[in-house]
Amino acid sequence: MVLFALTVHEVAHAWVADKCGDPTARLEGRITLNPLPHLDPIGTICIMFGPIGWAKPVPVNPYNLRNPRRDDILVSAAGPAANFLMAIACAFIFRLLVVFANGAMPTQESNFLLWFALHLSYQGIEVACCLAIFNLIPIFPLDGSHVLKGLLPTDLAIKFEGLNPIMPIVLLALVLSGMLGPILLPPIQFLVSLLTG
Numbered sequence: 272m273v274l275f276a277l278t279v280h281e282v283a284h285a286w287v288a289d290k291c292g293d294p295t296a297r298l299e300g301r302i303t304l305n306p307l308p309h310l311d312p313i314g315t316i317c318i319m320f321g322p323i324g325w326a327k328p329v330p331v332n333p334y335n336l337r338n339p340r341r342d343d344i345l346v347s348a349a350g351p352a353a354n355f356l357m358a359i360a361c362a363f364i365f366r367l368l369v370v371f372a373n374g375a376m377p378t379q380e381s382n383f384l385l386w387f388a389l390h391l392s393y394q395g396i397e398v399a400c401c402l403a404i405f406n407l408i409p410i411f412p413l414d415g416s417h418v419l420k421g422l423l424p425t426d427l428a429i430k431f432e433g434l435n436p437i438m439p440i441v442l443l444a445l446v447l448s449g450m451l452g453p454i455l456l457p458p459i460q461f462l463v464s465l466l467t468g
Contacts, residue, residue, distance in 0.1 A: 272391065273318055276354060276398045277326040278306045280406070283353030284329040284346055291342035293335035301329055323446050328412070340421055347417035354403035361395030362466035368392060393467065400462045404455055410445075411438035 282304060285296035300308050311327040318324025336342035368389050377386045409415040416438065420428045445451045 272394050272398045273324065273402075274306045274310075274315075276357060276395070276402050277318075277324075278304055278309050279353050279357050279399075280350040280402060281309045281326050281329050283349040284331070287349035288329065288331050288336075288342075288346045291345060292337040293332050293342075293346075295332045295335065296329045299330060344418050344421035347414040347421075350414050351403040351406045354399040354406075358396045358399035358403070358462070358466055361392045361399065365389065365392040365396065365467060396463055396466050397459075400459050400466075401455070404458055404462070405451075408442075408451075410442045411435040413442070 282302055285301040288295070289297045289302065296302065309326045311325055314325035314327070316324075331343075331346055333339045333343060336346075368385065372382075372385055372389070377389070406413050407415040407418070409419040411434070416431075416435075420431050423431055
């Protein structure tokens with residue numbers, strides 16, 4: 272489910288970039304739900320064994336964008352937006368399955384297929400919400416940093432971009448120290464409970 276959520280995320284970046292005038296990702300075959308073109312070897316290993324993982328970033332040439340400042344915001348926001356839509360779709364399936372089960376949660380022994388589908392759709396909601404909210408953190412190289420940079424006045428945006436070399440170190444420190452959990456968990460739990468009812 273994590274690989275699928277990451278794939279949806281990257282496809283959204285690639286598709287919006289193409290619509291905004293930059294065909295780079297499309298020409299590299301990145302507008303596809305096949306996860307293979309999106310896999311980053313180290314990121315995939317980290318997904319399996321570490322506290323965090325990632326997909327191969329979508330290449331975007333800002334010189335091809337029709338309106339670079341605005342389009343950078345759109346391309347960057349597309350990934351989290353796609354994950355929110357994925358969470359909504361999984362929640363719709365989850366709620367349908369709950370109705371089908373007459374409100375009673377089946378056990379693995381009583382109805383394996385229904386139990387599996389419920390757990391898979393619930394996991395889809397959680398993973399998609401986690402990925403969307405995490406990527407909205409305004410720390411480079413996450414999407415939130417591009418969105419914030421595009422919304423700032425030009426002089427502040429230049430100063431903010433000057434922090435890019437140290438931001439990945441700050442992000443890694445936050446992840447490894449466990450400090451991100453208390454920050455991200457409340458909005459994630461709120462969204463999941465809102466979507467699942």
